[in-house]
Amino acid sequence: MLRELQQAFSEALYAEGPESPSVAAAAENLDLMPRLDAPASLAIYRSAVGNCMTESLGEIFPVCAELVGEDCFRTVANLYLRGIPSRHADLARVGDAFPEFVASLDFLSRLPYLADTARLELGLHNAYSASWPPPPHAPGVLGQAIADEPERWRFLLSPSATLLASAHPVLTLWEAHQDRRIEGGWTLDRRAPGERILVFRQGAEIHADLVEPSLWPILLSISEGEPVVKQLELAGALRRSEGQSRDSGINPEENLPILTTIEVLFERGWVVGGEPI
Amino acid sequence: MTGVEEKQVIRGVGLGLRSRHYDELLAGTGQVPWLEVLLDNYAHGDGLPIRQLELIAERYPLVFHGVGMSLGSADPLDARYLDAVMGLVDRFEPAWLSEHLAWTSSGGRHHHELLPLPFNDEAADTLVARIGEVQDRLGGRMLVENSSGYAAFKASDMSELEFVVRVLEAADCLLLLDINNLYVNSRNHDFDALEFLRGLPRERVAQMHLAGHDDHEHYLVDAHGSPVVEPVWNLYAEAVRLFPDVPVCVEWDRDVPTLDILLDEMKTAGDIMMGAQPGSGGMTSHAS
Known part of the structure; x- marks a missing residue:
């Protein structure tokens, strides 16, 4: 039961958006809080996980962040968060696959030097x-x-x-x-x-x-x-x-x-x- | 307490170590009596962070605080991470090791965020088993921290207080009582924080935390990026009356300020620990 509950909660963290079926599935396990409904509760955690990833990657790859701009970097960080599951408890390892991920994104091809900049920063x-x-x-x-x-x-x-x-x-x-x-x-x-x-x-x-x-x-x-x-x-x-x-x-x-x-x-x-x- | 704990005296108001303050702390600025080390910052490699921590350890008694152990996960403990933590414990011999009553991973995926647990037997049993594994490796008792939470589970069948006490007793571990987390949870989940304090087993409260939070009007978030607010100081004053002489640590993780600001927070905490009354007009002694 705990495993299933955590699995559902985890999937909601990486859902495309608040209307995603995985958010609805995780919300099924939650009770109303006095001033927060279940989707709002999950939104706090979804935001926290996204912010943590963006901040951590931003600390490792500050020049990459400057090259693409704040909004684009946040988008890339969120794509990375969803696409590349973190397999290390150590947050310092969170950027290990980031250069290759950057290289794989077609919409960043206008910056052909970005992936190597990421490799340098890593x-x-x-x-x-x-x-x-x-x-x-x-x-x-x-x-x-x-x-x-x-x-x-x-x-x-x-x-x-x-x-x-x-x-x-x-x-x-x-x-x-x-x-x-x-x-x-x-x-x-x-x-x-x-x-x-x-x-x-x-x-x-x-x-x-x-x-x-x-x-x-x-x-x-x-x-x-x-x-x-x-x-x-x-x-x-x-x-x-x-x-x-x-x-x-x-x-x-x-x-x-x-x-x-x-x-x-x-x-x-x-x-x-x-x-x- | 373990033999390790007896090697260092942790009393009064300590500070969460952040790299921004290394130089000042190494110079002895502020006469900080002890430091809490966020061990996740040192759990990789053997390079500069470790060398810097060695310099810090020559000057200050240390306690270790972790985030990534995922004690509440249905997954087994991460052996690599646990080995790294134990390597640091062996190397630096902190007075104690603390972690959170939370989970940060599932299905082998690490979320790097403290996530909430249902308050029920299964979650408590999971925590007790994991804490037992860590304590077996430590050869002594660890501290566990009450976490802030922004979700309530239908699967919960006890209060947070009942849950925390049950884990403490069953695992025979100690409590790192986070006053800010308690305040945040009492507001978000509408319960009496004082009642929570009074329900805790006094002999198991070994350390406290103070930090700031963000007020989002309908809910509070334990953000560690702002000063401690007056209601939290008030709650801390009550905690001091209930658990006298328990050391407290001031934490600040986001937008870490200059050391003088943290020293001011520590002074306020120290005044309250010595019996002063928190209030907008400054501190007044209970005795006066």
Whole structure:
């Protein structure tokens, strides 16, 4: 009985409108209150659930909300609320499927960069609460281990990292909203090239960095957990002589460009360590 | 009380921790004696929110307050959420953990809103079973809060007071008495809030809440976005007479104001706790 009652009440929360059959069905279970009839009672809860979703999504996706405007964002949030059931008790996870949902809405196709903007904002949101990186190895230990066995080690991106390759300049767009250039008449140049972005947290600071095209495949390879040797190959500097064993070590002098590339990844905070596979 | 509860002394008027006030609280502004942590804000990941809470915990005694446990749902408890909550409890050792007499999920779908229960045996038994599960994990008693409600069910066959008392006794748990929720419900459902207070088992009232509500003329909504109103202060004064020395927390969740406004609310609550009489002309002592 309780299960059925809660099921009916739940369906009424997501009904298209107050005249919906599910609202009428849930109202059947309710008594009149002194100054509220059953549909009015349900309307309070329907409104509360909708407001909670709109506010929560608005906190995670503030630039998306600005791009579409308050009324449209509320409409999108209500469609999301009805279309994508929340499966987590944790309200911080409520936006997990929002970028893909935005991408699926035909009426938002006039803003082709919106879904990637949402992906960027979700990355920033998740970076806030992501775990801390593992403690660093002692100086030299990681480098030596990797040099000795590049097939058996992999680099680690920060646990807070999100990689985003967009066909649109969404980081530029996002930054224009942060420093309020949009209020001075700034508009997005839709012909501008797309951007490759790494979102990550370094200490208490959350960063969204543009990634050079040459480094992007290396970061993707690291994010997929591939061994260091793969990234060395991608760096174009693993110059093994023909017939040399793959198990041979790296000669630091021969591979200076590789090591420089790897150092850059560490210095920027993009790579935070390594681990044996 | 559990062994955990004995580690921290929670007395007087505390404050619901909100991120806006981190810096001031870490600087010791206002000499707040303890903080109530909305644990749902910390139940994901191990990142900055946790680091900030660690800093807060070094300075303040904490109690934990949850929203997402869905104790009144016909669904089983969400194991992932419960594990996260228990992880936080183990890590921070709050004086106690509280949740609502409500449900927030059904059929595996989370609504992220406190939803009403019918006041009947089945709902009470469901709550008692779920509270028992949580208390088994805690190794001690938890607190449950009387929720505000805007619906009345035909399936109810007892009053809210009878329902709350039955759950408290059967689950052997403690009550977080939300004075504002009680006032809102007494107006919306037309019952005597004082009678409700007098019917509660004194030994089970472990904490109180104070907050503001929205007045929609025909009904009130527990919105936590405005100051405590005078009728709620009056009701709180009655609660203090009935349940002396029970700590109280000032909550404010929407449009969270500057800390000084909350400190003013806390001072009013503290004056009443010390025997002052609430009133439009300021506080006067009962003794005078």
